[in-house]
Amino acid sequence: MRVGADGKQGAGPWSRRHAHERIPALASAYLCTRRRPADATIMEIGDVNVEFVPDGEVRGRPEALFPGSDWSAHTHLLDGDGNVIANVGSFLVRTPTEVVLVDVGLGGELLTNLGALGVAPDDVDLVVLTHLHRDHVGWVGAFPRARYAVDRREWEYWCEHPGGVGPDPDRVLAHIEGRRETLDHRRLTAISTPGHTPGHTSVLVTGAETDQRLLILGDLLHTRAQYDNPDWAFRSDVDAERARASRLEVFARFRDARTVFADGHFHGVALG
Numbered sequence: 607m608r609v610g611a612d613g614k615q616g617a618g619p620w621s622r623r624h625a626h627e628r629i630p631a632l633a634s635a636y637l638c639t640r641r642r643p644a645d646a647t648i649m650e651i652g653d654v655n656v657e658f659v660p661d662g663e664v665r666g667r668p669e670a671l672f673p674g675s676d677w678s679a680h681t682h683l684l685d686g687d688g689n690v691i692a693n694v695g696s697f698l699v700r701t702p703t704e705v706v707l708v709d710v711g712l713g714g715e716l717l718t719n720l721g722a723l724g725v726a727p728d729d730v731d732l733v734v735l736t737h738l739h740r741d742h743v744g745w746v747g748a749f750p751r752a753r754y755a756v757d758r759r760e761w762e763y764w765c766e767h768p769g770g771v772g773p774d775p776d777r778v779l780a781h782i783e784g785r786r787e788t789l790d791h792r793r794l795t796a797i798s799t800p801g802h803t804p805g806h807t808s809v810l811v812t813g814a815e816t817d818q819r820l821l822i823l824g825d826l827l828h829t830r831a832q833y834d835n836p837d838w839a840f841r842s843d844v845d846a847e848r849a850r851a852s853r854l855e856v857f858a859r860f861r862d863a864r865t866v867f868a869d870g871h872f873h874g875v876a877l878g
């Protein structure tokens with residue numbers, strides 16, 4: 607197993623285009639800024655390669671995003687104006703036979719950054735969605751060959767509760783329908799972590815001939831500060847108490863020496 611920066615920091619191939627015009631649904635909640643090029647992170651697990659690919663970056667007031675939270679011990683996670691900084695992006699999982707994306711951003715710079723890694727939209731075999739909030743389904747429809755793995759409860763919830771921070775029924779749900787399946791994969795295992803949304807799913811990545819593993823949390827956590835404060839609810843949690851219970855269950859089951867946590871919203875390095 608290897609964890610570290612991929613050497614692509616700096617201007618390099620990364621696009622610096624602003625993405626704020628692409629996400630009107632979140633514009634009122636977040637101030638979007640350009641993505642930081644140092645966010646790429648890569649990890650090898652046996653014969654599987656996992657890399658965080660940025661789509662954008664969002665910022666917001668901590669007291670608005672995590673009601674009642676006290677950030678006095680976590681000011682290093684805030685920017686100079688006191689905002690929480692969060693990545694948005696996708697985990698690119700390459701096995702010997704498949705190209706998989708776990709979540710597909712807001713609709714910012716993901717395709718540009720995938721292209722810089724040699725991955726074209728046509729190369730993607732499977733998209734796994736941890737949940738269907740808009741900041742995880744932005745590029746649904748961009749991968750012509752892809753199947754989509756979505757939890758059945760998640761799918762049914764958003765079909766019955768369209769709007770808000772959920773997926774666009776015409777653009778997103780209509781595209782996934784007919785391409786949808788339950789995750790059943792040799793290297794990727796769905797770990798049910800409901801609360802943030804009813805069918806929220808974390809994704810466990812394993813590889814050949816190693817007991818090391820990576821758990822892609824999805825939105826089980828939105829900031830590293832929740833490691834110390836699992837009681838902090840995120841403002842869009844559908845069931846905050848269930849989300850808290852899911853965090854504690856995952857900590858009890860997976861916080862061990864052989865498991866690395868990955869979270870697409872962690873600012874800076876997305877792993878650990």
Ligand SMILES: [Zn+2]
Binds near residue numbers: 739741
């Ligand atoms: Zn999210």
